[in-house]
Amino acid sequence: MDGTPKQPSDRAQHNGLIGVGAVLVFDGDGGMKRYEPSESLPVVPPRGFKLVVGNSKAPEFKLWLRGELGEFNSGLLTSPTSRARCTVMDDRALVMLRVVRPGAAPHDVGRQFLTLWIEQGRVIIASELNILDFLGMSKWEQPVHAPVSPADLIARLALRATDRLEPLIEMLGDRLDEVEETLITHRTEKAQDNLEHLRRTLINFRRLVWPQRDALTTLEIEDLSFFSDRDRLRLRDAAMRTARIGDELQALSERAVLVHEEIVDDRAEQMNRTMLLLAAVTVVFSPLTLISGMLGMNVSGIPLADSGGAFWIVCGILVVLASGLVWWMRKSHLF
Template sequence: MDGVRQWRLNRDGSSAEVDLTGEILDGWGTAGALDWVHVNCARPGARDWLEAAGLEPLVLRALLAAETRPRCSVHGAGVLINLRGVNLNLGDEVEDMVSLRMWVTEGLLVSVQLRRLMAVSDVMEGVTRGQGPDGPAELVARLALRLADRAEPVVAGLNEKLDTLEDQVIEGLSALDRRGLADIRRVAIVLRRHMAPQRDALSTFEIEDMPWIRGHHRSRLREATERMTRLAEELDAIRDRAQVVHDQIMDARAEAMNRQMLLLSVVAAIFLPLGLITGLLGINVGGMPGAEDPRAFWIVTGALVVLGLGLVTLFWRTGLLGRH
């Protein structure tokens, strides 16, 4: 079946892909090797096969749940683990993370995906080349590490975009991509929301008292946990840096507006006494000085020019005009 792939993984790293079409999982994982069954529910017939595979109802519901968050919980002799990876499918949003659900026992690992997940394909390629894990915990660690490998370029890309915006703020460029900044913050927040629980899920799996989780498996799981921790910390830093850039942009806009308002205020202050004088001379009452003198208009005009130049000089020396 195209949507269901199965491998029998030996402890020496060798593997063999087998055909489970029409079979159930009862009895698998008891031959001293690890049986990995991966179900891609995006393919026709895969979901029906899984529902008929003989899993416990609780396990089946967890594997086929519509919405999941990263978690790790023990159920009987096995462990239910949900992880998430960045969505690198063409046309999808990278922050719309794809879930990987797993049921892990000593000899059996059933993994389920509802959409294409490139990290799983990476691990499959290694198994096909004969580089299989030596136990279920090792396989979980490999999947988690490949999820981190696929997420790291996305986080690095966010850092580079933010670096560009920070340089623009430093250079004082006016055409800043505020929509791009908002997208960076949104993606970082959404990714962070899944990375932190994923770190906790891997940490919980590492410390579970399962006899089939050996010492070197715990080391690999610890490495995967640290990778997720570092990604979560980088996303925190990106979110904080984006907030700082946003504040700087708003400060620059406020400062520009303040300069414009200051300039308008200075201009109004210059023309206020001039308007007062012209308004006073424009009143239509008797006794207006210079009403009969043909030179009075030019005298008043010259006095207004001198007064205006004096006010401009005064504001310039006080630094009000030098700030715009």
């Protein structure tokens, strides 16, 4: 190692993951053009808006944010957060979303944070997430495929975040089915362990989804002057789809509760069977113990005390008595 800083890849530079970031200009009619940060400031069409994307950990991007938004607002954009939210300040909005990392498993969901600054004619995104790949910018290069407004862009971000969640939700449903199948085979201990892990995962997913829905709903109902009715409809659609994911999680949680109750009932039934078996053994052996105890007293007058076959006679009587008690309990459906 010679101490030379590692140069970023061409892909990282192309996607605005270093330095000031990438700059995209949307014309408001579905068209888009990319500019390099070093180029002169692009002219934004009257109906369009500008998107600036940068890495929230890059010092150059933080410096640029401080110059554009001030110390306080730039700190909000780059500070880590634990949950999604939406904050409106005058005619501007700060939206924080959480996105699961690609290839995440339900039990190990790595969350990537996405912070957006929204104002008239401009959107700034600060995140370590590869935003341009995440949104599929290659499709935007075709006519009329790019977002037409800041709200449209945010709705697409939320929908793509939901797209990453849906396969994980399906996997959780499949795992819950496996737990139910395990329970049917009476492997209660294994089912209990799997169910506890699954319920913890569901709780984590709900913490991710519901605040996201609330953030989108808040942005939709806020009185931002540059949001049209179409923009609010797009945000409502994104919020409803996120809410649908939340409803699926709620349904899985309710199923998990029912499965837990089945496990509790199964254990209670097993306990009842064990107690019934112990009670039956007690009923059968109590009179046998009484008889054998009385015959074992060290006093005179014990029947058959001087008989050579007394032991086998007593054993036969005890076997007949035990068999009679078992037959009686079975006939009375007590065992």
